[in-house]
Amino acid sequence: MALLRVALFAVFTVLFVVEVSIAQQDTLRLNLQEFIERSRIESALLNAQRSSVELSQNRVDQAKSQRILPRIELSTAHGLVPAVKSDIPGLPEGQYYLDPNLRNDWYDWGFFNRVEVTSLQPIYTWGAIGNAINAARQGVIVAEAEFAGQQADYELRLMELYYSRLLAMELQNLINDAWGQIEEAEEKIAELIEDGDEDLEEADLFQFRIFKYEFLSRMDEVNESVTFTESAWNLALNNDNKNVVYLPETNFLDPIPFESYDIRYYEEHAQQLRSEIKQYNAIQNAAEYGLKINKVANYPSLFMGLSASFAKTPNRPKQRNPFIINNTNYESVSYGIGFRQNLNFLVNKNNINRSQLQVRQARYAKEAARDGILLDVREKFRNMMMSYSKLENTREALQISEEWLRLEQIDYDLGFGEVKKLVDAVKANLELEASYKQRIFEFNVNSSKLNRAAGLPIAPTN
CATH class of the missing domain: 1.20.1600.10 (Outer membrane efflux proteins (OEP))
Structure with a gap:
């Protein structure tokens, strides 16, 4: 019996220590700095304002992107078109434009594909792009200062x-x-x-x-x-x-x-x-x-433009004349510089x-x-x-x-x-x-x- 009482006492002692340990684990004490730091992390208000800072930084990136090819576009067109037929014997396909009676062949269809790329690169804008970037950077400072406040x-x-x-x-x-x-x-x-x-x-x-x-x-x-x-x-x-x-x-x-x-x-x-x-x-x-x-x-701004276009249709032969363009089968590249002036x-x-x-x-x-x-x-x-x-x-x-x-x-x-x-x-x-x-x-x-x-x-x- 004495041994049993000792064993029971040991078990109860262990259970008591475990309960005390659990209670201590459930109670967390924080000093002032820890309380502020944890609460600041959990603050939805500060997280929302922090997002405003990130948005202002994104505006800086957008302003910087205006320096290099601010405008570049790709467009494509696809479809089915009929072939062409000439009644002039021996007329080469590259000279079909010479046949005034050239007509569509509605029994011969082909796939039409066209790709066009246009781009615009500013060369000199009198500092407009640089000032826009600097203004956006000041916006970041404003957002950061508001967040700090x-x-x-x-x-x-x-x-x-x-x-x-x-x-x-x-x-x-x-x-x-x-x-x-x-x-x-x-x-x-x-x-x-x-x-x-x-x-x-x-x-x-x-x-x-x-x-x-x-x-x-x-x-x-x-x-x-x-x-x-x-x-x-x-x-x-x-x-x-x-x-x-x-x-x-x-x-x-x-x-x-x-x-x-x-x-x-x-x-x-x-x-x-x-x-x-x-x-x-x-x-x-x-x-x-x-x-x-x-x-x-x-003031007028100086820019350079580039345009490239390519079209391919197997049943519409390309014409061998630089002044004659077959809109369904051609290659074209053009580039140059120009000025843009706001007249308002x-x-x-x-x-x-x-x-x-x-x-x-x-x-x-x-x-x-x-x-x-x-x-x-x-x-x-x-x-x-x-x-x-x-x-x-x-x-x-x-x-x-x-x-x-x-x-x-x-x-x-x-x-x-x-x-x-x-x-x-x-x-x-x-x-x-x-x-x-x-x-x-x-x-x-x-x-x-x-x-x-x-x-x-x-x-x-x-």
Whole structure:
């Protein structure tokens, strides 16, 4: 029996270890960088914008293809045609054109085949093709800058979501730890009132119960926040497997390192790194290239053309005269150079005026974007400094509340403290702990928003 008990104990131990191992495999912890990277890969919005970049690159390839044989066509024709018959005795087939009474032979049919190739090669276009390529390249820069901006905004939302879950988890742990103390304090107050404690009244118990139910409302709110942030994580990570749980790398919400830079530091980086600056620069450049294209439309372009044609029908003999062509049996090649001139000068003038307006509009838009970026940096810098001040002041207040709570606990344990003061100290400490976590969250978010406004990396790299 002893041996059997040992064997059963070993089996249960192995099963327990296996279950724990499986549970650990189902729980994946991610740091901020890993969470952002995985969510970014799963983002349909970013994938769609990435396709826009690929489309703009395709436009560059299309513009480049206009350099070499932009027009080359192949056409064929096939069918059945009757033969021809001449009544002149001894007339060679190559001279059938001399017979004025030549007629179709409806009893002799043959296959007709014709192949034609035409091509056009520009030689000099006054820079129209080169400007079109450069304009398309600027379009790639615009698409890439727009993608970079959307990616930065998406990463900022992911960062806020990451810290939101940490905040919800911290508040949930804080509330769960405090709930037992609140119930214990309520029982103690009621007991002291029944014993006739002169320092407590019925009103004190009512006030505490009001605080208790307000605390319950906050507890429900925090629990719902935990559920919501967990669902948001699963959506961001495209996690449909209920057996897999993603959690932050740590359960503690700590403030990111504070770096005290002057506002000019962020403004200088914003003017150099913000994707909007690159985007509007490229838009202005593209508009200028478009203006050049419309200007050269008034000039003739030089091109070279090539045309080759071949037709073969067995029962229709080829004629041996260069001025006589049998359309069903011949070879022909022609090439040369020529000029092409757009004579619609009024339309060209309107196109030039429109391009000039577009260049001016792009320049004004770039200046407005630069001013807006600087204003955005200053606003985000102000919010960050205010949140840092609130964080530091709340930290100091929390330390004072902890000292107050320790003092009241010592006095109560020694027998000459008041329950009411101890309860007030507990309430103040709980409120400040929750407020401190909220201040950390706000500071982290505002710091990341400032980095986003300056074009700097949003998340800390360490």
